[in-house]
Amino acid sequence: MAKTVFILNGPNLNALGKREPGIYGSLSLAGIEESCTRRAAELGFEIVFRQSNHEGDLVDWIHEAGDKAVGVVINPGAYGHTSIALHDAVRAVSPLPVIEVHISNIHARESFRHVSMIAPAAKGMICGLGAIGYVLALDALAAHLQG
Template structure:
């Protein structure tokens, strides 16, 4: 069994550390990637970390993960609230999917309260800042171990 985990990040997450630091903090996406790789490595996981502002590219990566990865951690950004196509791609996967949001989307603008991706995800981690990614990697390791001891 592969121990590869895809961490897929959506639009504007490349600007973490610069974009609205009062909301998203000063941690960069590169910092989050390094943390995911460190935590994942300690749990026997290989982490493939990606970011795109293009919905189609995110969908292509989900399609690729279907056959190459053991699980997906996804922060779809604003596509959480708009992309039925991304939900459809995730629904075509049989591997575990965890959704991550840096902020608590339920404390923000009302249009952010609904996530299409949540309909597919085994779990949603929101509002814990960048540490949410760490939690997701740890939870995915637990799910993978439980399904393939």
């Protein structure tokens, strides 16, 4: 049986492909899901891929992953910079490995984006590499789980 990885996406990521393509690229969230599905299968994972513009949904899904998944990839969007609730949810499911992903380089943008509330609770962060960051996060989870 394949191991399950939750891939969670926060606010405004449903607009990928249309929203500020100079920053976020032209690939839609559905395109990212397709890439993740292919790579996950190669790694022996099944994925649960979700997006919400609501912080509480993301918290609930992190808790669900604590019971059903071997790891989480999360692009929290703007909530990554503001949400203590997401930080606490990631800590609540520890030692479940969580990899934070940002399509853009948050450290090269506005100063309010430089700090991640999730990073101190996560296994690691991938940012600034575009949509491939999701696939790299799956690779990182696989390497971590193999020890």
